[in-house]
Amino acid sequence: MNKADFPILNETVHGRPLVYLDNAATSQKPQQVLDAIVEAYSRWNSNIHRGVHHLSQVATSKHEGARQAVADFINARSADEIVFTKGTTDSLNALAFSFGEAFIHEGDEIIVSGLEHHSNIVPWQMLCERKKAVLRHIPLREDLSLNLEAFKGLLSEKTKLVSVAHVSNVLGTIQPVEEIIRLAHARKIPVCIDGAQSVPHMRVDVQALDCDFLVFSGHKMYAPTGIGVLYGKREWLEQIPPHEGGGEMIDHVRWSGTTYNELPYKFEAGTPNFVGSYALHKAIEYIESIGWEAIEAHERELTEYCEKRLRELEGVNVYGAGHKKAGVISFNIAAIHPFDVGTLLDQQGVAVRTGHHCAEPLIDTMGVPGTVRVSFGLYNDKEDVDAFIEALQRAQRMLT
Ligand code: 7TS
Secondary structure (H helix, E strand, O other), X not given: OOHHHOHHHHOEEOOEEOEEOEOOOXXXXXXXXXXXXHHHHHHHOOOXXXXXXXHHHHHHHHHHHHHHHHHHHOOOOOHHHEEEEOOHHHHHHHHHHHHHXXXXXXXXXXXXEOOOOHHHOHHHHHHHHHHOOEEEEEOEOOOOOEOHHHHHHHOOOOEEEEEEEOEOXXXXXXXXXXXXXXXXXXXXXXXXXXXXXXXXXXXXXXXXXXXXXXXEEOHHHOOOOOXXXXXXXXXXHHHOOOOOOOOOOEEEEEOOEEEEOOOOHHXXXXXXXXXXXXXXXXXHHHHHHHOHHHHHHHHHHHHHHHHHHXXXXXXXXXXXXXXXXXXXXXXXXXXXXXXXXXXXXXXXXXXXXXXXXXXXXXXXXXXXXXXXXEEOOOOOOHHHHHHHHHHHHHHHHHHO
């Protein structure tokens, strides 16, 4: 695919050409997105929503254009259902606070899964502590898939929200969110989908999924850091209070009290990241110029090829093998610490991630000190996989 669009991929690391396989942590940015940032600051930088002057109106229309582009991208009914945040973590904290204020009381229960990123655990733990509520989790089966029978048993009249990852950031496995949403909705329980690892790799349609909330980060989908999205169905967003106070989120401020702005501004206190939203819009255009069909087919082929080559190696254990994955593979080499593998790969210019990947409860369940994780973006190719496998074999020879 279009490696030439990504200038950083021409860099060398320790004298070797960079092989970047840490896309689940953050993706690289195409020239089109880099140009958008320069364009914004060099041509129309100005604070939005408040100005009558020309530049402010241009900046406002770029920000609101981006909101519409995000709505179209995930097929939201309306741009009013798109709240710009700093990223997935920020979206989840906002939701935990706001939803918690409106709907969580002592003894209520929230359900996450046993394979969540800490960002989809800790905000709920903090909420539960504040409200004396209880956080439950869907246990995993032996093969690290979610135990949906157990999930059915967890659902009760106490359950007020379910929040689960669409794709595991450790295993890459695609979770049965359709079934989870169906089971929860049968009891009128809303569901939040953590799309941090799915939205960059597959078409996510919030109306087809019928999820109540979807959260994701721009920086994992070729946009800059500091911009993300909280999608919520209008009927939910209207019922929950703002999580932050300040400018823009108000209707009127009086000493006697404040009334709040309409959706989505109620949730966007302060000067928003309008350069980030514009760059996210450009990243969406970039993805759409290639097309989901081509991206999904390319990444699927790459993931399958890499997993096959890994499993041919002596002593390599691939986790969640055989399950449908979205661009992420975790593995270990028998008796070798993942950190040592990562360090030796780095010395050969290959960037992978090692450790618990901010999902300690899952890593504990797996009973390992961590994993080595390779994760793909649309610009990776078979040569990257071959270079990685070759470097891995060299590392293996040095460590055994
Ligand atoms: N949820 C999932 C499933 C994630 O993978 C991540 C980030 C987050 C939430 C938090 O996203 P952020 O943009 O707010 O940081 N995952 C990773 C990772 O796997 N390695 O580094 C960050």
